[in-house]
Amino acid sequence: MGGDVVDSQVFVKQISDSLLAKIAEFVYQRTGIRLSPQKKALLSNRLRRRMRQTGHSSFEAYFKHVQSIGEDHPEWDAFLQEITTHETFLFRDEVHWEWFQNQFLDQLAKDARSGRRPRKLHIWSAACSTGDEPVTLACCIAAKLPNAHLWNIRILGTDIGTGALEQARKATFGIRAMGRVPEEYRRRYFTQVDEEHWQAKPLLTRWITYKQHNLLEPMREGPFDLVVLKNVLIYFDVESKKVVLEHVIQSMHPGAYLLTGAAEGIANIRGSLKRVYPWLFQKPEK
Ligand SMILES: C[S@@+](CC[C@H](N)C(=O)[O-])C[C@H]1O[C@@H](n2cnc3c(N)ncnc32)[C@H](O)[C@@H]1O
Structure with a gap:
């Protein structure tokens, strides 16, 4: 029983598959990057951070906001930071x-x-x-x-x-x-x-x-x-x-x-x- 409660809470805290698909398509169209569905938990955590920063109470509301802003808006870059990796170092390879x-x-x-x-x-x-x-x-x-x-x-x-x-x-x-x-x-x-x-x-x-x-x-x-x-x-x-x-x-x-x-x-x-x-x-x- 207890496990069910915890599971359902975790589930609620994650992005739904249908919203994930919409976000993935949006990211793909704008950047060419393919978001992996396996990264759902990671993406949920990262976007939750942005929701807290921008005062949005749901993934849907936050995503609507991201869709409405231009590429010169600071939140666009903050969103990008969460979905891309900047890993690099001098003399790599x-x-x-x-x-x-x-x-x-x-x-x-x-x-x-x-x-x-x-x-x-x-x-x-x-x-x-x-x-x-x-x-x-x-x-x-x-x-x-x-x-x-x-x-x-x-x-x-x-x-x-x-x-x-x-x-x-x-x-x-x-x-x-x-x-x-x-x-x-x-x-x-x-x-x-x-x-x-x-x-x-x-x-x-x-x-x-x-x-x-x-x-x-x-x-x-x-x-x-x-x-x-x-x-x-x-x-x-x-x-x-x-x-x-x-x-x-x-x-x-x-x-x-x-x-x-x-x-x-x-x-x-x-x-x-x-x-x-x-x-x-x-x-x-x-
Ligand atoms: C892992 S880093 C690679 C850095 C460096 N080239 C290296 O190999 O160490 C990937 C970079 O690609 C950038 N990137 C992702 N999609 C892009 C796009 N559509 N146009 C330009 N840069 C993009 C990200 O912002 C990120 O800084």
């Missing part, structure tokens, strides 16, 4: 940064020296969360590109979440985020703020600009020599992955590279892109 430093940047410098290309490097870090990826790119460039000051370097970091971007603009990183930064880079390119925080020096941040951007929309800037798109398409279904890839390919220079996460699942929908490694693709030269 060592093999990617080895390739970037020892192959991509080396080749770039060689081509510039021989006059085969201008000293220009434009990179897009798409879905950059709190900026760890753009700052990693900047670290590698500062370390590997001779005469970086003579180059036209631009790193565009974008994300759908404005809160994440606000954090990114501070360029301050905690112990966990800094865990894989090589000691020498930490000394050269960061200032220790306190026992647990480091700030990227202007030497790195001068190259980086942050902008809010939804990957389902076309990218108006570019063309880019490299697009980094990691750990985001894993939350998308095939249809939205295709839309994103189309926009990404449009934004790339002929011959440019697309660096993705290992499990992004685009190998079968990569269109004209050539696969270099399971996580690296190249746009044809012509």
